[in-house]
Each structure stands twice: as C-alpha cells, then as structure tokens.
Amino acid sequence: MRGRTSVHEDFLALRDVTFDVPQGSTFGLIGSNGSGKSTLLKCLANIYYPNQGAITHFGKIAAMLEVGSGFHAELSGRENIFLNGSILGMSKKEVTRKLDEIIDFSGVEQFIDQPVKNYSSGMYVRLGFAIAINVDPDILVVDEVLAVGDADFQAKCFAKFADFRNAGKTVILVSHSMETVKTMCDHAAWLNHGTLETVGEAAPTIDAYLRSLNGPAA
Amino acid sequence: MNYLKEVWGSRELLFNLTSREVRGKYKRTIFGQLWSLANPLALMLIYTLVFGIIFKSNPEPGNPSGLNVFALWLLCGLLPWTFFANVVNTASGSLVGNANLIQKVSFSRIVLPLSTVGSSAYNWAFEMAVLVIALSIAGGFVLPWIPLVLVAMVLLAIFAAGVGLLFSIANVYFRDTQYLLSIVLQLWIYLSPIIYPTTLVVSKSKELGGLLGTPITLAGLYDLNPIVHFVAIFRALMYDNRWPDPSEWLICLAWALVTLLLGAVVFRRNERKLAEAL
Numbered sequence: 141m142r143g144r145t146s147v148h149e150d151f152l153a154l155r156d157v158t159f160d161v162p163q164g165s166t167f168g169l170i171g172s173n174g175s176g177k178s179t180l181l182k183c184l185a186n187i188y189y190p191n192q193g194a195i196t197h198f199g200k201i202a203a204m205l206e207v208g209s210g211f212h213a214e215l216s217g218r219e220n221i222f223l224n225g226s227i228l229g230m231s232k233k234e235v236t237r238k239l240d241e242i243i244d245f246s247g248v249e250q251f252i253d254q255p256v257k258n259y260s261s262g263m264y265v266r267l268g269f270a271i272a273i274n275v276d277p278d279i280l281v282v283d284e285v286l287a288v289g290d291a292d293f294q295a296k297c298f299a300k301f302a303d304f305r306n307a308g309k310t311v312i313l314v315s316h317s318m319e320t321v322k323t324m325c326d327h328a329a330w331l332n333h334g335t336l337e338t339v340g341e342a343a344p345t346i347d348a349y350l351r352s353l354n355g356p357a358a
Numbered sequence: 359m360n361y362l363k364e365v366w367g368s369r370e371l372l373f374n375l376t377s378r379e380v381r382g383k384y385k386r387t388i389f390g391q392l393w394s395l396a397n398p399l400a401l402m403l404i405y406t407l408v409f410g411i412i413f414k415s416n417p418e419p420g421n422p423s424g425l426n427v428f429a430l431w432l433l434c435g436l437l438p439w440t441f442f443a444n445v446v447n448t449a450s451g452s453l454v455g456n457a458n459l460i461q462k463v464s465f466s467r468i469v470l471p472l473s474t475v476g477s478s479a480y481n482w483a484f485e486m487a488v489l490v491i492a493l494s495i496a497g498g499f500v501l502p503w504i505p506l507v508l509v510a511m512v513l514l515a516i517f518a519a520g521v522g523l524l525f526s527i528a529n530v531y532f533r534d535t536q537y538l539l540s541i542v543l544q545l546w547i548y549l550s551p552i553i554y555p556t557t558l559v560v561s562k563s564k565e566l567g568g569l570l571g572t573p574i575t576l577a578g579l580y581d582l583n584p585i586v587h588f589v590a591i592f593r594a595l596m597y598d599n600r601w602p603d604p605s606e607w608l609i610c611l612a613w614a615l616v617t618l619l620l621g622a623v624v625f626r627r628n629e630r631k632l633a634e635a636l
Binding site: 214 | 458
C-alpha cells in the first residue's frame with residue numbers, strides 16, 4: 141500500500157499485514173501514531189486500494205471515518221439527512237423509513253428544519269453520527285469517532301454498538317483509548333510501523349502493546 | 359458495462375448532489391434564481407453595445423424567421439456557450455473541491471463532476487426558457503422547434519460532461535489546470551462564432567485561399583472547433599427557425615459521444631487513485 145506520497149518518494153504505509161476478522165466480533169486496531177491504522181481502515185473502506193494483496197469481506201461494508209461528510213451548511217438538517225444518507229449509500233426509501241429513528245437518535249428534533257450552519261458542533265456531529273449508524277451494514281468500520289457528543293450521547297452510541305454486536309454484526313474500530321478497546325472489543329490487532337505485531341484476543345494484545353510502550357521506561 | 363451499472367446505481371446520489379448545488383447556490387439571496395439570468399444579461403448588454411452597436415457586427419437576419427435583433431442572435435449562441443464554459447469550469451474543480459469527501463467516504467466518484475453538469479443544466483434550461491419567450495415576443499416561431507432544441511441541449515451537455523471529466527482529473531494531478539483553463543476558455547469564445555457570425559470567417563477564408571500554399575483553409579481549421587457546430591445548430595433552430603444541416607448534427611453527435619467515452623475511460627482509470635492523489 142502506497143500511502144500519501146510526497147512529491148519525490150513513495151512510502152510504504154503497510155506491509156505484510158494479514159489477519160482474519162471473525163464474523164460477529166468487535167475488532168480493535170491499535171498502535172501508535174503513524175503505525176498505519178488509518179491507512180488500513182481506509183483500505184477496508186474502499187477509499188484506498190492496496191498495491192498488493194487483497195481484502196475479502198462477506199456482506200455489506202460501511203465506514204464511519206468522519207461524521208457529517210458532505211453536509212451542506214445552508215441546507216436544513218432534514219435535507220442533509222437525505223443528502224448524507226445517499227452519499228453513504230442509502231436509498232431515499234431507506235432514509236425515509238429510518239428518518240424518525242435518525243432524528244430521534246441525534247436528539248436535534250427541535251432544530252431539524254434549521255440550516256445546519258446554525259448547529260453547535262456537538263449537534264452537527266450527533267446528526268452525522270445518527271445517519272451513519274443507521275446505514276445498517278453487516279460490517280462497520282469506525283475511526284475514532286466515538287468521542288463525539290456529551291456523556292449522554294456517548295452512552296447512547298455505546299448502547300448502539302452493543303445492539304450491533306448482539307445482532308451478530310462485525311465492527312472494526314480504531315481507537316487510542318485502551319479503555320474503549322478493552323470494553324468493546326473481543327479481538328484486536330496491534331500495528332507497529334506498518335507491520336502487524338500481534339493479532340488475537342483483545343486482552344493479551346492490548347497488554348502486549350501497553351508493555352511495549354512502558355518497556356523502555358521500566 | 360459494470361461501470362455503467364455502478365454509475366446507474368448512483369443516480370439517486372447524483373440527483374441529490376445536483377439539487378444540493380441548485381438549492382444551496384442562491385440561498386440567502388434576495389433575487390434567488392433570477393441571479394442565474396444576471397450574468398448572461400450583463401454579457402448580452404456588453405457585447406451588444408460593443409459588437410452590435412460600436413463595431414456594427416451585422417449577422418444576417420434569421421431565415422425564414424425574419425428576426426433581425428443582434429441581442430437575440432447573440433443569446434442563441436451565448437447561452438449554450440456560457441453553459442459549456444460553466445460546466446467545464448465547475449467540473450474541473452469538483453474533485454479538488456470535494457477532496458475531504460473523497461478521502462472519507464467511498465462512493466462512485468464520477469457523480470461529483472457529473473452533478474456540476476446537472477446543476478449548470480438546470481440554470482441553463484431556465485435561461486433558455488426565458489430566451490424562447492423573448493424570441494416568441496420578437497416574432498420568431500420557436501415553439502415547434504423546442505423538441506429539437508432539447509435534443510441539441512442534451513448533446514451539448516454530453517459533450518460538456520466529457521470535457522469536464524477530463525479536466526477534473528487533469529486538475530487533480532496538475533493544479534495549474536484551473537488557471538490555464540480560464541485562459542483557454544477566454545480564447546475559445548473568440549475562436550467560436552458567439553459574438554460574430556461564421557460567415558465572417560468563411561469570407562475571410564475565401565480571400566486567403568489555401569494557407570501557406572497548402573489546401574488547408576482558414577474555414578477548414580475553424581470547423582475543427584466543435585462549438586462552431588453546436589452554435590450552428592442552436593442558431594438554426596432558434597433564430598432562423600429551420601432545420602440545421604444534417605452534417606452538423608452528425609458532427610455534434612460524434613464529438614459528444616467520443617468526448618464522453620474518452621472522459622469516462624480516463625476517469626475510470628484514475629478514480630481509484632484519487633483519494634491518494636488529492
């Protein structure tokens with residue numbers, strides 16, 4: 141995988157990374173900054189395409205790398221739900237069916253017919269998150285977006301992810317918060333400078349990663 | 359074929375992005391959609407003053423319509439031109455302008471440049487409707503020709519889409535494209551019979567004969583410009599109220615299809631690299 145290239149040289153962001161994500165698991169990707177987590181996630185999300193190797197998946201895949209992508213500031217929240225929904229691959233029918241659920245989840249009912257430029261940044265991301273979570277894929281790819289909204293909204297998000305897991309769906313997430321990974325994930329992979337360090341059950345992988353961080357200091 | 363299916367599958371997104379542009383564009387303005395008329399009207403006033411009155415560019419009266427109004431004659435070529443120029447301009451910036459979206463969400467990228475065709479076409483249709491009314495008031499008999507005008511509009515939109523796709527990709531790799539483009543478009547309008555009649559070039563060409571002793575004539579070179587043929591069709595249908603030369607239709611059809619095909623192929627080959635290249 142060639143990462144973002146500078147003008148003159150190619151940089152290999154990921155090399156020889158091979159692992160399986162069990163169906164129905166919540167899978168965490170951990171590693172330090174620049175280890176290639178996000179690049180890998182973008183490959184999974186069909187945004188980057190690997191130069192070598194392949195990614196195989198079963199079922200519909202959806203990615204949540206940023207919430208509220210493609211919102212038009214001058215359009216109302218309701219109009220943006222339809223616009224953003226179709227960018228994320230939902231049909232108009234699907235959005236109409238889920239409209240109440242989305243508005244309800246976002247908690248911005250009162251302002252739904254206001255232009256989104258008047259929204260607070262919290263409302264903005266909450267609406268974006270509510271749309272993205274309702275795409276209803278078999279595999280959901282998430283990048284650090286759990287940290288949106290207030291504590292109340294975060295609790296709602298975690299509950300939604302739990303529902304997801306209980307419905308037998310797969311979640312792949314990147315997080316720097318080991319707490320989050322520990323509570324949510326059953327499996328994890330640790331990336332280090334573009335190569336795969338460990339993959340397996342979440343707890344031992346996290347421990348190994350944390351040990352490596354504390355290692356030199358201890 | 360698969361690609362066609364993919365694009366067809368994104369038609370709803372294409373529609374939504376187009377209406378995002380259309381609805382977002384004139385939000386919070388007092389005159390709203392009327393602004394889309396302001397630009398062509400201003401150009402019309404300027405060109406009519408400079409070329410119609412000062413330079414006395416005198417196109418032949420419409421045959422058989424009998425119309426002899428420089429401003430209307432001008433608009434029959436100017437409106438298609440401004441549509442074309444708008445599409446090429448906005449399409450060329452559509453990928454760079456939506457870089458953030460391309461890097462965060464996976465969707466059929468081709469809808470971005472194509473939606474600029476849609477939103478420009480919406481404004482153009484509005485302008486053309488006003489022009490048809492003006493022509494009718496001036497005594498032209500345009501109404502029966504409207505279906506053919508629509509066909510010509512679709513052809514020009516296809517041609518513009520093809521050119522727009524090519525420039526949108528070019529602009530990703532060479533950001534100089536957008537600056538070069540504004541110069542090219544300024545040059546292009548003067549190389550097209552928008553503000554002067556084609557007959558001027560033809561008579562000059564006869565005067566000159568073969569250029570530099572070759573059988574190539576000025577008119578022959580001039581005919582290589584596809585806009586010449588599109589404008590010929592629009593003027594024939596709307597200003598003259600007669601059938602355009604069938605060869606003009608064929609030339610426009612060929613330009614439209616070949617350009618769109620080329621644009622789509624180039625776009626498809628580069629689509630997957632966009633997120634990294636931006």
